[in-house]
Amino acid sequence: MRRTVLSALALTCGAVLASTAPAFAAGASAAPTRTPSAVPSATRAPTPAPTAEPTRSASTAPSAEPSAASxxxxxxxxxxxxxxxxxxxTTGSKSSDDMTTGLAGAGAAALLVGGGAFVVVRRRRTTGV
Amino acid sequence: MTSLSRRAFVTAATATLLAGCGGGNGTTSSANAPQRQGSSTPSGQPSAPSSAKTAHALARSVPVTLRVPAIGVDTPVIQLGLASDGTVQVPPITAHDRAGWYRHSPTPGQTGPSVILGHVTVGAYGDGVFRHLAKLRKGDRIEAGLENGTTATFTVTTVRTVAKADFPSDEVYGNVARPELRLITCGGTRTGTGYLDNVIVFATLTG
Structure with a gap:
């Protein structure tokens, strides 16, 4: 009797353990299976984070800097x-140098005419004509 | 009693081991995931810097001579800056006028648009150094002698005559990805004092 009772107890414990172990495994694998499937979400979190950081900070920043640079x-x-x-x-236009030489020439001509007239007047006065 | 407890322990231990194996598989699979991430990130990184262009640019050296064999130009090159009104300075009106390099532009052979100007006519002195610039055609050669003894050889790509009122500043002075050269003079219809148009020669470095 005892043997049967004890063996039944042992079997029950074994069955309970065996069922809890898969349950545990399921629970533990629910986390891992979520980690694989949530690792995608965890990989998504890292992949957008690392690949967003490298691709945004490394590809957009350097590739945007040269484009902005250009x-x-x-x-x-x-x-x-x-x-x-x-x-x-063109030949019709005159440079500033030409203009200044033109003005200087006109000024010199005016001085010569004025000087000539002064000499003529002085001569007329001295001769009394 | 003892044999029964042994059996019970053996059964329990087997069940525990089975559960442990299942959990172990989960951790290894999740450990693989970061390895893939790690391998994908480095493979993405080298691909970004590999897109670099190689240009046959020359070192910076001021131009001292300019030769355009197709129109018989062989002239010393002076340096020009900005006038007080913000326009580009032009070479002086003399009998044997020279071409002038705009010193705020890249030197010939550097990446960017190097700009050289010359007169088409110099008033009473007659023809300017760039009198026949509009006769240049695509494929003609231009040689800029540099201060360091090297020669930057360009090939004409385009010759354009544009109205001064619509001068294409962006195309002439805007950034480019390779070493280029612009030769600029006046052209088109004569007025009392000058010309209505500009002749612009676009050329790229080929040697």
Missing amino acids: TRAPSQVAEVPSGAPDTGV
Whole structure:
């Protein structure tokens, strides 16, 4: 009797343990199976985090910096001139040098005429004509 | 009694071992996941810096001569800056005028648009150094002699005549990905004092 009772008890304990073990395994594997499937969510968390950090901070930051660099800040031409360059002087126009020499010539001619008139007047006065 | 308890312990131990094996598998699979992440992240990182362009740019050196064999240009090059009104300075009006490099642009051969200007006519002195610039065609050669003794050789890609009122500053002075050269002079219809248009030669470094 005792033997049967004890063996039945042992079997029951074994069965309980065996059932709890899978339950435990299921519970423990629910965490791991969630970790594998939640590791995807955990991998999603790391993958967006590490790949978002490397891809955003490494690919968008460096790739945005050169593109921003090429368009804005480090302009290859340090100072962009305004308007169009005036790289042609036609014969009709005169340079400032020509203008100054013209003015100087006109001034000298006026002085000569004035001086000549002064001499003529003085001569007329001295001769009494 | 003892044999029964042995059996019971053996059964319990077997069940515990089975449960332990199941749990162990879960931890190893989750341990594989971080390894994949670790392998995917480094493989993503090297791919990003591998997209770098190689340009045959030259070291910075100021241009001192300019040769354009197709139109018989062989001239010294002076340096030009900005005028007080913000426009680009132009070479002086002299009998034997020279070309001028805009010193706020890259030197010929550096990555970017290097800008060289010259007169088409110099008033009473007659033709300017860039008198026949508009005759250049695609494929013509331009050689810029640099201060360090090297020569930057360019090939003409485009010759454009544009109205001064619509001068394409972005295309002339804007950033580019390779070493380029712009030769600029006046052209088009003459007015009393100058010209209505600009002739712009776009060229790229080829040697």
